[in-house]
Amino acid sequence: MLQAEEIKEYAKSLSVPAVGICNADRDEQLLSYLEKRHQNFSACSFEEKDIEKRISVCQLMPEAKSVLVCLFPYYIRAVQPENISRYAAVQDYHLVVKQYLKKIADFIQSKEPKAQCLPVCDTSSLVDRHLAWKAGLGFYGKNNVLIHPVYGSYCFVGALVLNVPLEADEPMKASCVGCGACIRSCPGQALSDNFGFDCERCVSYLTQTKVLTEEQQSILEHQRNVYGCDVCQSVCPHNQHVPDTPIREFYREPLRQLNEESIAALSNRQFKERYKNYPFSWCSKQTILKNFRRYNEEK
């Protein structure tokens, strides 16, 4: 029978520093978190609205028995992006994470030819950071992000849904220090106690959204970023001494800033081509330019 430890060791040999396992049962605990959240805040337009799809791994793979969850740190001290968030300045995590998950899936199938492995990163109906929390890879911060004790919150989550049972890990005992710096610093006051999060006030969301209300535009005042936001992470004490990422793909051509004139000179197709390896290439060129114009008007 396939052993959890040998898969974890293999993943670590690829430089994936945090790997854990959780079961694929319908998740009643997540259900209560989601219900509470939906009572207090409207769901973000990027979020899966069907709660059953979020809590049932079996809706993605009917024979699912376990989920192997990995963290992919992306912090690089020498990379200090000026007007985009850190996660957007490095190679597109969807592409990078999927390559690693494919290698791990190949390893699993070499040991267990009947194993089915479904890669998940960001775009599925599952709640990625809940999976990571359940698999013991970190704890939730008041800023809503999943924090690893060594790599902090600058980590992407990727997972393989498996039809083979594996020994599950326990959630981590450690917790966020609870200083509230993220809540106080959030430019849109999107965060509140008890993991409250109002997407409609989050700068990251607003930079990715085409049409904004006047109030939302005022939240973006003085925000230099034209894509994403790192404020609630950069003030977090858990992120102050994190090591550089061991994932080598993230060192390839990191962006320092986006330039308005250069982007305006590109056609939509050229924009997609130029930035196809970065996570914001799905976003329209017009949305990025809207963020530049708003910043310029306020200067």
Ligand code: B12
């Ligand atoms: C939609 C989305 C967004 C939206 C909404 C974010 C949000 N807070 O919901 C926007 C565009 C604003 C956004 C921004 C960012 N995002 Co985003 N986003 C997503 C996406 C696609 C869905 C998130 C979602 O469903 N949210 C709704 C709620 C239900 O889920 P949740 O916030 O993850 O967690 C809640 C519950 O799970 C519950 N909960 C569940 N179990 C438990 C257990 C305990 C103990 C506790 C206390 C709570 C708890 O508490 C949380 C708060 O309500 C996920 C990928 C995915 N499929 O999960 C990526 C994802 C969450 N994003 C990610 C990233 C990197 C970011 C940014 C850091 C990017 C940036 N720099 O701009 C910011 C962070 C903003 C923030 N403070 O949350 C990573 C997060 C990695 C991490 N270490 O946490 C993810 C997981 C993508 C990935 N696979 O790596 N994102």
